[in-house]
Each structure stands twice: as structure tokens, then as C-alpha cells.
Amino acid sequence: MAKAPLAGVRVADFTWVWAGPYCTLQLAHLGADVIRIESTSRPCITRVLPPWPDGKPGGLNRSGYFNQYNQGKRSVTLNLRHEAAREVARRLIAQSDVVTNNFAHGVMEKMGFGYEALKRIKPDIIMISLSGYGDTGPYRDYVAYGPAQIPLSGFSALTGYKGWPPMHTGFSYADPNAGVHGAFAILAALYHRAKTGQGQYIDMSQWECAMALLPEGILEYTFNNCEAERIGNSDPHMAPHGIYRCLDRPERIAGHVIDQFIALVCADDNDWRQLAHIMGQAELADDPRFATLQARKQNEDELDAIIGRWTANQHAHELAANLQRAGIAAAVVADNKYLAEEDEHLRLRDYFVYLDHPEVGVRQHAGIPWRMSRSDSRIRSAAPTIGQHTDEVLIELLGYTKEEVDQLRSSGALD
Amino acid sequence: MPGALSNLRIVELGEMVSAPYATKLMADLGAEVIKVERPLSGDKARLRGPFPGHSFHPEKSGLFLYLNTNKYGVTLDISRPEGMRLLERLVEQADVFVHNVWPPDMDRVGLNYERLHKVNPRLVMTSISPFGLSGPHRNWRAEELTIWSAGGVCVLNGAGPDHPELPPLKTFGSQAGFQGGVHAAVATMGGLIAQMRDGEGEHVDVSVQESLVSQLELTFEYWPYMGLIATRLGRKPIQPVESIRCKDGWIYVCCIEEHQWRGFVEVMGSPDWAREEIFADRVKRGENWEALKIFLEEYCSQQTVLDLYQKAQARRVPFAPVSTMGDLLNSEHLKARGFFVEISHPVAGTHIYPGAPVKYSATPWEIRLPAPTLGQHNAQIFGERLGVSSAQLRELARAGVI
Numbered sequence: 182m183a184k185a186p187l188a189g190v191r192v193a194d195f196t197w198v199w200a201g202p203y204c205t206l207q208l209a210h211l212g213a214d215v216i217r218i219e220s221t222s223r224p225c226i227t228r229v230l231p232p233w234p235d236g237k238p239g240g241l242n243r244s245g246y247f248n249q250y251n252q253g254k255r256s257v258t259l260n261l262r263h264e265a266a267r268e269v270a271r272r273l274i275a276q277s278d279v280v281t282n283n284f285a286h287g288v289m290e291k292m293g294f295g296y297e298a299l300k301r302i303k304p305d306i307i308m309i310s311l312s313g314y315g316d317t318g319p320y321r322d323y324v325a326y327g328p329a330q331i332p333l334s335g336f337s338a339l340t341g342y343k344g345w346p347p348m349h350t351g352f353s354y355a356d357p358n359a360g361v362h363g364a365f366a367i368l369a370a371l372y373h374r375a376k377t378g379q380g381q382y383i384d385m386s387q388w389e390c391a392m393a394l395l396p397e398g399i400l401e402y403t404f405n406n407c408e409a410e411r412i413g414n415s416d417p418h419m420a421p422h423g424i425y426r427c428l429d430r431p432e433r434i435a436g437h438v439i440d441q442f443i444a445l446v447c448a449d450d451n452d453w454r455q456l457a458h459i460m461g462q463a464e465l466a467d468d469p470r471f472a473t474l475q476a477r478k479q480n481e482d483e484l485d486a487i488i489g490r491w492t493a494n495q496h497a498h499e500l501a502a503n504l505q506r507a508g509i510a511a512a513v514v515a516d517n518k519y520l521a522e523e524d525e526h527l528r529l530r531d532y533f534v535y536l537d538h539p540e541v542g543v544r545q546h547a548g549i550p551w552r553m554s555r556s557d558s559r560i561r562s563a564a565p566t567i568g569q570h571t572d573e574v575l576i577e578l579l580g581y582t583k584e585e586v587d588q589l590r591s592s593g594a595l596d
Numbered sequence: 597m598p599g600a601l602s603n604l605r606i607v608e609l610g611e612m613v614s615a616p617y618a619t620k621l622m623a624d625l626g627a628e629v630i631k632v633e634r635p636l637s638g639d640k641a642r643l644r645g646p647f648p649g650h651s652f653h654p655e656k657s658g659l660f661l662y663l664n665t666n667k668y669g670v671t672l673d674i675s676r677p678e679g680m681r682l683l684e685r686l687v688e689q690a691d692v693f694v695h696n697v698w699p700p701d702m703d704r705v706g707l708n709y710e711r712l713h714k715v716n717p718r719l720v721m722t723s724i725s726p727f728g729l730s731g732p733h734r735n736w737r738a739e740e741l742t743i744w745s746a747g748g749v750c751v752l753n754g755a756g757p758d759h760p761e762l763p764p765l766k767t768f769g770s771q772a773g774f775q776g777g778v779h780a781a782v783a784t785m786g787g788l789i790a791q792m793r794d795g796e797g798e799h800v801d802v803s804v805q806e807s808l809v810s811q812l813e814l815t816f817e818y819w820p821y822m823g824l825i826a827t828r829l830g831r832k833p834i835q836p837v838e839s840i841r842c843k844d845g846w847i848y849v850c851c852i853e854e855h856q857w858r859g860f861v862e863v864m865g866s867p868d869w870a871r872e873e874i875f876a877d878r879v880k881r882g883e884n885w886e887a888l889k890i891f892l893e894e895y896c897s898q899q900t901v902l903d904l905y906q907k908a909q910a911r912r913v914p915f916a917p918v919s920t921m922g923d924l925l926n927s928e929h930l931k932a933r934g935f936f937v938e939i940s941h942p943v944a945g946t947h948i949y950p951g952a953p954v955k956y957s958a959t960p961w962e963i964r965l966p967a968p969t970l971g972q973h974n975a976q977i978f979g980e981r982l983g984v985s986s987a988q989l990r991e992l993a994r995a996g997v998i
Contacts, residue, residue, distance in 0.1 A: 183790060183796070183798075184790070186787065186789045186790040187786065199813065203811065207779075207782050211786040230814060231814065231818075231822070232817045232818045232822045232824070233821060233822065234821050236822050244814075245814065245818070245821040246813070249814070249816065249817050296957075314929065316955075317932065318928075318929040318930070319932055320929040324912050324914040326850055326914040328837055328848075329914050329915065329916040330916070332839060332848040332916050332918040332919065333916035333919055335920070335923075335924050337846075337918045338918055338919060338921070340765065340766075340767050342755065342762060342765065345755075346846070348754075349839075350749075350753055350767045351749070351752030351753025351754070351765075352749070352813045353813060354749075354767070354811075356813075358774075358778070358811075361778050361811075362778055362953050362954060365621055365778060365785060366954040366956070368785035368786065369622075369625050369785065369959075370956065370959075371785075371789060372601060372785065372792070373958070375792055376603070379958055381956055381957045382957040382958075383956055383957070384955040385954045385955070386933070389930075389933070389935050389950075389951075390954070392935070393950050393953040394769060394770075394771060394774045395768070396659055396662035396769075396950060397645070397659055397770070398768060398769065399924065399949075400659075400947070400949065401658070401921065402922060402924075402925060403921075403925065403936075403947050404647070404648040404947055405649065405650060408920050408921055408922065409646075409921070411768075413766070414741060414763065414765065414766045416740075417645075418643065418644065422739075422741060424741070424745065424764055424766070426763065434825045435823075435824060439827065440760070440827075442763055442764055444744075444746075444750065446741055505737065509737065510737040510738055511737075511742060512736075512738070512742040512743065512745050513746065514745040514763075515745065515746055515748045516751045516825050516826065517812065517816045517817075517819040517825060518825050519748075520748045520809055520816065520819075522819070524746075525732060527805070527809070529730075530730055530803070530806075545819075545820040546817070547812065547816055548806070548810070549810070550779050550803055550806035550807040550810045551779065551783035551800055551801060551802045551806075552728070552800070553783065553798055553800050554799040554800070555790070558786065
């Protein structure tokens with residue numbers, strides 16, 4: 182196998198929470214040496230959020246959230262309020278290709294790590310700021326939290342059951358979306374630098390990255406001066422097109438019944454004819470209420486009710502397989518347990534990662550969504566404990582002596 | 597200054613969202629992209645709209661026009677041997693080939709890496725498919741809704757504990773397609789950087805399902821770490837974190853930290869009810885959300901969205917408007933940043949589109965060409981680039997190959 186695509190590329194990673202770590206996770210997948218600059222006095226919030234192993238909270242190294250999005254990275258602790266720690270950071274930047282951060286506007290400048298200062302340390306550095314609102318514009322100092330980026334960017338106004346108020350997306354989707362767009366931007370900048378020797382600064386706004394995903398809604402407005410209606414799970418060009426209730430999970434989880442659903446789509450009349458046949462109600466295919474797409478859209482509530490009655494007493498997993506055998510697009514509406522234990526496809530593709538972590542042992546983690554036939558792209562290690570690589574990085578990479586490191590530590594610069 | 601990817605040559609055989617978005621990201625940074633569509637009907641995104649005046653026209657579909665900026669457009673039927681040969685000749689001159697042909701269709705027409713690698717050993721070939729090119733679901737059919745569901749995202753969204761009868765809710769638009777596309781763009785750039793170093797290409801297999809499972813926030817790990825299932829039905833442990841109606845629209849009230857709640861209480865004029873013990877901290881406000889909601893709905897119903905948003909932000913409280921599309925287009929902030937761009941298309945006319953997702957200091961993001969009309973560049977690409985004579989082109993067109 183060839184070397185990793187980013188072998189030899191180093192990232193001084195000042196990001197935290199989710200968007201930034203998701204960005205540098207992609208670079209770690211491709212083999213970059215990503216070094217997170219952390220501090221025990223201000224640990225990444227994902228280190229102190231659940232899920233906790235076996236339900237027992239505590240410590241800075243045990244959260245499943247942090248351990249998912251920081252696989253394959255190293256961690257150094259620096260208390261950047263100390264000048265000696267800022268000097269360590271400068272020496273690290275001098276040996277880095279990329280500097281990432283998602284601090285509030287102006288914070289990097291205040292610490293002496295603005296782009297102009299970084300260029301003096303490393304003239305061809307690539308720097309990215311992942312912020313909620315971007316680096317310019319009247320709202321650049323506004324505070325952005327992950328959940329609020331969904332309504333801000335227009336997702337909520339467009340997402341919802343028919344006739345209902347705006348809804349959320351159920352997770353802070355704008356965060357990983359910004360992260361992966363940021364990773365692409367860094368790779369494009371690395372490519373440009375390899376050709377020309379020129380580094381650059383990348384200004385990324387989560388808000389704008391999210392709107393890049395909403396052309397159908399935005400263009401309905403700019404073409405026709407209309408706000409798109411919320412249409413639930415339906416589609417203007419296909420019916421049936423929905424999510425239908427199946428039998429509940431047989432087991433209870435923490436005392437709760439867990440419901441299960443199937444997503445099912447008939448892309449055209451042939452699919453619909455086939456579905457009606459599988460349902461044992463072949464006559465529905467020629468029923469004037471449902472014979473054409475137009476008729477099915479007009480009578481969609483009735484159509485959905487008929488399908489829902491048919492799916493209600495079936496197991497989602499078996500039903501999806503049966504429908505796929507008949508060539509109908511269907512899938513279990515997968516929850517985390519389904520993905521972790523019941524989706525044999527993901528298991529057989531070796532998607533999940535099982536690496537030993539010093540404090541939580543071997544846990545199942547989500548892996549890399551691509552496979553490369555030649556390059557070495559893989560998750561190289563479990564997420565780091567906080568400061569796990571401080572000595573290694575300072576001594577082996579930055580040339581500090583053991584004594585200097587001890588001195589820095591006793592001064593509090595490495596907290 | 598040329599774009600960051602200005603010397604790259606890309607061939608795209610893409611339909612709908614995933615592959616076209618991956619190559620749009622690169623085309624907008626200066627890469628040359630030749631988009632291959634099937635003759636006569638073209639990319640299915642041409643059927644999706646939205647359409648100006650709500651009237652269908654295959655050259656006026658908003659989704660297609662957005663996703664295919666800066667691309668040359670040619671038509672080829674690759675199920676015909678002459679069509680496949682022309683594709684091979686295009687790929688011979690390219691650095692990258694990105695496609696999202698459904699795996700059973702790849703098998704049917706003989707589209708595979710071995711074949712293209714022989715033609716061009718430097719080629720980075722990226723295959724985007726719903727479930728990836730291996731495993732028992734390789735040949736499963738998929739649409740946006742089913743893959744968003746299979747990726748574990750859909751189950752997280754819905755009407756919550758008050759309406760358990762309502763099903764999980766799809767997020768608007770073509771999000772599975774977009775995520776497949778942007779993750780594929782990342783992996784493709786990895787392949788290109790390795791190609792630049794080693795002079796060799798490779799095959800990149802991107803699964804849309806895995807692109808979604810990779811971004812489930814903390815929810816996936818609830819199972820391996822705690823044996824808990826994450827569902828849409830859970831109550832929010834802390835409040836207020838909700839959309840609430842104002843006089844002129846909706847605002848997203850977001851008080852995650854205690855200082856944010858204190859800031860909001862100040863904005864509201866420190867009313868007496870806010871001192872009640874049942875609202876003393878974020879967990880209590882979560883437990884007593886039904887009571888709190890009544891007060892907040894009453895307060896917000898007297899406010900305008902923009903005023904409340906700005907007052908909250910002035911106290912570092914991360915509220916946000918529930919933006920309508922009109923709000924986005926009229927946003928002073930987005931105007932100052934120049935996010936939206938105007939693009940003129942010979943058939944669809946001149947309209948405003950979403951612009952650069954990211955701004956680069958040294959290299960431009962720019963629209964050089966509008967999306968191609970179907971087969972617009974056949975003569976230019978097949979004729980001038982590949983040297984196919986105009987008589988041969990007429991014959992290929994007559995035979996339905998182009």
C-alpha cells in the first residue's frame with residue numbers, strides 16, 4: 182500500500198466542539214498529523230458531555246462524543262495565557278502546514294496567532310477559521326451555537342410536516358457540514374500550495390455552508406418570489422414516498438418501547454404496480470385513485486393510510502429486504518442500535534472501528550465513509566487522552582529537553 | 597489569479613446531486629469539468645425544478661442550474677460501445693473521473709476501475725453510490741428519503757414526545773446527496789494529492805450511507821457506550837431551546853448556558869415569574885417546560901424577530917431568526933459578505949443563486965460559465981478536443997450515441 186495522501190502534513194488544530202474537530206478528522210483519515218491544542222483549564226466541551234461508558238460519568242477522557250470525532254489525532258495541553266505556552270504554539274506552527282480554529286472573531290489575533298502573525302512564523306501557512314457568521318459583515322461578532330444554525334440558515338422554515346410549524350433537523354447538522362466543507366477547502370489550498378508554494382487564509386461561515394445545501398428552497402424564492410411549503414416526507418414527483426410505521430422493537434430499552442419505521446419510495450408507475458402486487462392488493466395499481474402519479478399525489482393521504490396499515494404488522498428489517506428483492510427502494514429508518522448491531526451491510530464493509538483506548542477500552546466507533554484502493558486511508562489510533570502527546574510533541578518534534586518540559590509543566594504553561 | 601484547482605481536468609458522469617455537487621465544488625475553484633449526460637433526457641435533476649413560473653422546462657430546473665455551474669456539457673450513451681469508447685478517450689486526458697452510476701448499471705455497461713485504469717493509470721476514479729461498492733446492499737435501490745433513513749439521521753427528527761404518533765421527519769431537500777458529494781470531494785482531493793506526489797491514480801469508493809453515519813454527533817455512541825437508543829421522542833433535558841412565534845415570524849430561543857438565560861431574562865425586563873423556583877436552572881426549566889413555554893410564548897408574541905434577535909445577541913445570547921428564504925435574500929449580513937451571486941443562463945435567464953460556501957484569500961471562487969444546456973459542448977469537446985470529424989459527429993448523433 183502507498184503512503185497516506187497527507188503523510189508529512191501537519192495540522193496545528195486549535196478547534197473545539199464539533200465543526201472544527203469534524204474538519205480535522207477528515208484530514209486525520211487521510212494521514213495528516215493532527216495535533217489538537219487543548220487545555221485542562223478549558224477542556225473541549227465534548228470531553229465533558231455524554232455518552233459515558235456504562236453510564237458512569239466523569240473524567241476528561243471517557244466521553245463517547247469526544248472519542249468519536251478525535252480518532253487518529255494527537256493532543257497537547259497548553260495554557261495559552263502563559264507566554265511560554267504561546268512560544269510552544271509558535272514553534273509548533275513553524276512546523277505545521279495548516280492551522281485551524283473556531284474561536285470567536287478576534288481571539289486568535291489577541292493571542293498573537295492572526296493570519297499576518299502566522300505568515301511571519303511560516304510564510305506558506307494555510308489558516309482556516311470556521312465560524313458561525315464568517316469573518317466579515319455586520320453580524321461577525323454574533324454568537325453561534327450548533328442548534329441555532331439550523332433555523333438561521335433556512336433549514337427549519339423548509340422542514341416540517343405539512344401544515345405544521347417549522348421544525349429542526351434533529352441534530353446540529355450545520356456543524357459537520359461546515360467541518361467537511363472546511364476539510365475540502367484545506368485540501369484545495371494544499372493542492373494550490375503544492376503547485377505554487379503559496380499559502381492562504383480561508384474564511385468559512387457555517388451559515389453560508391448550510392445555505393449551499395438549500396438550492397431548491399432558495400431558488401423557489403429567487404425564481405418565483407415564493408416560500409416553499411413544508412411537505413413532510415413527501416415529494417412532488419414521486420408517490421408513494423413516505424415513512425411508515427412497522428412493529429415496535431421486540432425488546433424494551435431502559436424500560437421504553439422503541440418504535441420502528443420503514444422508508445419506502447415508488448419512483449414511477451412500474452414501482453407502484455410492483456408494490457401493489459407485493460401488498461397482495463394488485464387491484465390498487467389500476468384503481469383510478471392511484472393509477473397515475475397525479476392521482477396518487479391527489480389522494481396521497483389515503484394512499485399513505487393504506488400502505489401504513491400494511492406495514493404496521495411487519496418487521497421493518499424483513500420488510501426492507503423483501504421490498505428490495507422486488508426492486509423497490511426501501512430501507513429501515515435506522516437508529517443507532519440498528520446501525521451498530523443489526524445492519525449487516527455496514528459490518529461486512531468493515532465500516533466500524535474498534536481500537537483500544539487507555540480509559541474506555543475497545544468501543545465501537547463510526548469509521549471512514551470512503552475506501553481508497555492504493556493510498557493508506559484509515560483511522561490510525563483511538564482518540565487521545567487530554568495532553569497524551571505533550572511530552573512526545575515538545576521533545577521529539579519541537580526540540581525541548583525533558584528538563585525544559587518539566588519546568589514548563591511546573592509553571593502551569595502545560596495545564 | 598487562477599483558481600486553486602485551475603489546472604485540473606475532471607470528467608463527471610453524474611446525475612441528481614452527489615457527483616454533480618462533488619465536481620461543482622471543484623469547478624467553482626477553477627477545475628475544468630466535462631459533464632457527461634445521457635442523450636435526449638439528460639440528468640434527472642433537469643426534471644426536479646424549481647422552475648421559473650412553475651412551468652417545466654428541462655433547461656430551467658433550479659437544482660440542475662445550481663449544481664452544474666462552470667461545467668461543459670456533452671451527451672453520451674455509455675451502454676453503446678462507441679459511447680464507452682468516447683468516454684474512455686475523455687478520461688484518458690483527465691486527472692479525475694467522478695460518477696454516481698448505480699452499481700448494477702456499472703456492471704451492465706462494464707464501467708469499472710480496471711477498464712479506466714488501463715486507459716489512464718494516473719486517473720483518480722471516484723465512485724459514489726448509496727451503500728458503497730461492496731457488501732450485501734451494494735445493489736439496493738435508493739432514493740434520497742431511503743438513504744437519509746438508512747444513514748441513521750432521519751430517526752432523530754420529528755414531532756417529539758408530544759406527538760409520538762407522527763413518523764420521523766425527513767430534512768428538506770437532497771441532503772443525503774449533498775453529503776455524499778462533499779465527502780467524495782474530500783476523498784477525491786486526497787487521491788489527487790497522492791497522485792501529484794506518486795504519479796499514480798486510484799479508485800475511491802464513497803458510500804452515501806457511511807457519509808451520514810459518520811456525522812451522527814454524539815447519538816451513535818449512545819449505543820456502544822451506554823446501551824441507549826437515540827430517538828426523536830426524548831424530552832429535551834435543558835430549556836429553553838425552541839422555536840417560538842413572534843409578531844412577524846419565528847425566533848429560535850437558545851439558552852444552553854446559565855448566563856445566556858440570565859441575558860434573556862434581562863432582555864425580557866426581568867419579569868417576576870422568571871424568579872420562580874421552578875425556573876431556577878436549565879434542568880428545572882427542562883422539567884417545567886410546559887409552564888415556561890406559556891410565559892415565553894406570551895412574551896415573544898409581542899416582539900418582532902429582528903429586534904429580539906439583536907437584543908439577545910447584544911448580551912451574547914445565541915438566538916437566531918427562523919429564517920425564511922426572503923429573510924436570507926434580504927439579510928444585511930449576507931449582502932455585506934456578498935454571498936448570493938447572479939448567474940445568466942441562455943435559456944433560464946438571469947437569477948440569484950447561493951454563492952461560495954467558503955472564501956479564500958489568495959485564489960478565487962468564481963462563476964465562469966452557467967450550467968450547460970443538454971449537449972451544448974458536443975462539437976467543442978468531441979470535435980476540437982478529441983478530433984472527431986463533423987461527419988462522424990452527425991453519424992453519432994443520428995445513431996443516438998451522443
